[in-house]
Amino acid sequence: MKTAISADTGGQRLDRFLADRLADVSRSRxxxxxxxxxxxxxxxxxxxxxxxxxxxxxxxxxIPPPQSLELEPLDLPLDILYEDDQMAIVNKPAGLVVHPAPGHENDTLVNALLAHCDTLAGIGGVRRPGIVHRLDKDTTGAIAIAKTDLAHEHLQAQLKTKTARREYLGVVYGAPSSESGTIEQPIGRHRVDRKKMAIVSEDRGGRYARTHWQIQERLGNYTLMQFRLDTGRTHQIRVHSAHLGHPIVGDRVYSSGKSLGVNLPGQALHAWKLTLQHPLSGETIEAKAPLPEAFAKLLNILRLRQKYP
Structure with missing residues (x-):
């Protein structure tokens, strides 16, 4: 596609001039x-x-047509919390991998989005869903999807500058002595088990990570906590919670806690609220993802144990 433009003003550098006039194309593109x-x-x-x-x-x-990825669309029902022609917010279930990876080439959220977004724009010149941030396979909740180049760049910038807020709910083992706190510990790949992350000093390759936490409900030897991320490192909340001495219930990697009689499909960690600005209008969008059935059942059991010990 070719677009012709006549300049009616002067003095602006070329990339900025074009970015102002091509609303659906990011400046980096x-x-x-x-x-x-x-x-x-x-x-x-x-x-x-x-x-x-x-x-x-x-x-x-x-503007050349977007290249196609070697991916198969997957006809999978999606729980859409918000959607327009620029972006979408999806409530991801447990067990669904976000990006294709070895062992999960065509059964991921990306494959489902390729089937759902039949007019998906090319992001960075490639026709693919613009995953703005990730959720672990067994973590549920709200995840933002960019449909255009511009939206992808804008939403990622919001995460970087912390104008977008990612808030999680999690059930942890134990009872923290404080009501709230902040964990600032760098995270890197575990030196022995390369499938795990760990607290690793920055001089050994760890990356700065900060997690804010606050108690929502005390449930005896368990606690419902709210987490807010300032950074987005792999397994960040799970690693920081374990470092705090209160790992996430059901986490098969960072916890060895006992079963609670609930068949959890993953760790009891849920991205319950995502707040961001719309890439075009600047309007504040707040999407809340309902608690999964297993998470809600876990809370009910813990509350009953408190009521009828």
């Missing part, structure tokens, strides 16, 4: 198009994104 020789300025290929556009300049932008 425009820079890729310029670097790839797909932008012509006054009938000549221009590969300098910093050149200043002048009044009367004629620009032509060639």
């Amino acid at each position: 425009i820079q890729q198009l310029i670097d790839g020789g797909r932008v012509r300025l006054n009938d000549r290929i221009c590969t300098s994104k910093k050149i200043a556009v002048q009044p009367g300049d004629r620009l032509e932008v060639e």
